[in-house]
Amino acid sequence: MKSNVTTNRQTAQPVILISLFIGLLAVSFSAIFIEWSSAPSAVIGMYRLWMSVLLFLPFALKRWSEFLKLTLRDVFLVCLSGIFLGLHFLFWIQSLKETSVASSMIIISLEPIFVLIGSVAIFHQKVTKTGILCMLCAIVGCVVVASADFGKGGEHLWGDMLSLIGTLAVSLYMLTGQKVRGTVSGTTYNVLVFFVAGLVLFLFNIATKTPLWHYSGRNWLMFALLAVISTVLGHGLFNWLLDTVSATTISMTILGEPVGAIVLAYLLLGQPVVLLQGVGGVLCLIGVFWFLRTNPSHQPNNEENPPSQEANAADGRDRPEGFDASGA
Template sequence: MNISKSTSRTSQPVVLTSLMIGLLAISFSAIFIEWSTAPAAVIGMYRLWMSVLLLSPFALKRWREFGRLSLRDIGLVCLSGVFLGLHFLFWIQSLKMTSVASSMIIIALEPIFVLIGSVILFGSRVSKSGIISMLFAILGCAVVASADLGKGGGHLYGDFLSLVGTLAVSIYMLAGQKVRASVSSTTYNVLVFLVAGLVLFLFNVMTKTSLVSYSGHNWLMFTLLAVVSTVLGHGLFNWLLDTVSATTISMTILGEPVGAIVLAYFLLGQPVLLLQGVGSVMCLIGVFWFLRTNSSRQSDDEENPAGQETDSAYRGDGPERFDAGHA
């Protein structure tokens, strides 16, 4: 795979190192969550709001972008924020109930769900290869879930929550794609993170969950999620989009479940069952196949302008595709 759009050979080691650092940073997201004893909504709320504090200085440099937002854009930002908040609520809770392997593999289906939504909402077309790869990936997730059958209803419910969280983050991507074409990813993230954090704040208030009575260890995990997984991890990917292709970033992010599973094995002592391993490989092959198929169609569309609109419905028009959605 050609990793570079415009980098020289001398800069390729820097690019590769940055890709690996970014991958490691987002892979640690599930580990930090497992290491925290705080409720899911509290973890998500502080991760989002701390990220806002870190990103705000960069967003304020683009303050004119805020004025370009129409009422429709603001409505879409709010809708995106609601579903991002729900995503964190369901996905983080899934990690509390099932294994990292099961939760992370299921959420790897996000790009497939986004394309399905694009087909329904925007009339995007899917090739036969795309359909086969999607079905193969979904079958792989079913195999992963089957490994949890003997672990009790709690693990299966955790798998279900991960699936719901994946659907929520897919809606978040679809709802905000028009706004992401108008403003930078930093500005968009700050606005959406604010709304998503507010959703989780209201959930905590309604459920009478404590907002501040947590140990220093938990506050450290909140901070690491914001600094390492969100700002450093996805920040590196956004920065690299100036020099490497979006497909390369997609393929790198595809390694997140693998990285999280390996880290969970060594740091959390979570073994990978045979069915989980088989299903994980099937799912990742299916998603990889899907992304490669979509990338090929993208190249065809660049030669055929009539296909550009269809492809952009999935891709979100560039860097904003990698705006710290779930990890």
């Protein structure tokens, strides 16, 4: 019996590794699809989110009873979470229009650090000395990355700032989501939050009189690729893999997204990486990698913040707190 189990694991291992690579490649293409689109940032984000809603909706409707269980508090938190996610896409996508893929993606990798800071402030989560060193290493790395953009003009620095604001917004989205994820499954939560986030961007477009239609076929293709490949295939594949691998493994893999995006930007967009960006990027990624390896809140089934049994039963798997199919 033990021999059969070992054989099954050995057979599944290549499938898992290939799936992790496909998921990483899919999310890494997110920045490339945005760069290939000439549409305004809020339009790109709106259609990416709403197209993703349409793709997730058939699965969410199978759990329609979860919608009926939502309390007024849950609805408020879903709306608040959606607002933060909408702001994240607004600022982060615009950052890619202003600065390089390398700078924007390295800065957004700070998200786990900001989530930890928020958890300390809101949930009184304890932070170790090692965690503080990780944060300092990552922050220093981002400062070095930003310093590389000083000689490129104010536009690049503004892009770095937009990426930082977008990272703060997605961190608040993750923290808010922790309060409501015990009520609904991941698919239902994503449908609700994605719809609200898309609505935020829709209202922004209306307020700024940004055209909602009359975009080229290339732009509509990019909207669809962002939804199908980067959101559903990329992050959705990571969600599916949580059945067989730990949340830490997923976190480590997603950490490779900035690296993948930078390599793709070099190959497909001709964007070189200067020395300071490389040094700062390495420092930042080491800090975040070290943090994810040592911070217990990123381990599955954590005792301090155990995933809700009801949500796990509805989803058919154990999920780490706040993990979902959003992200960059």
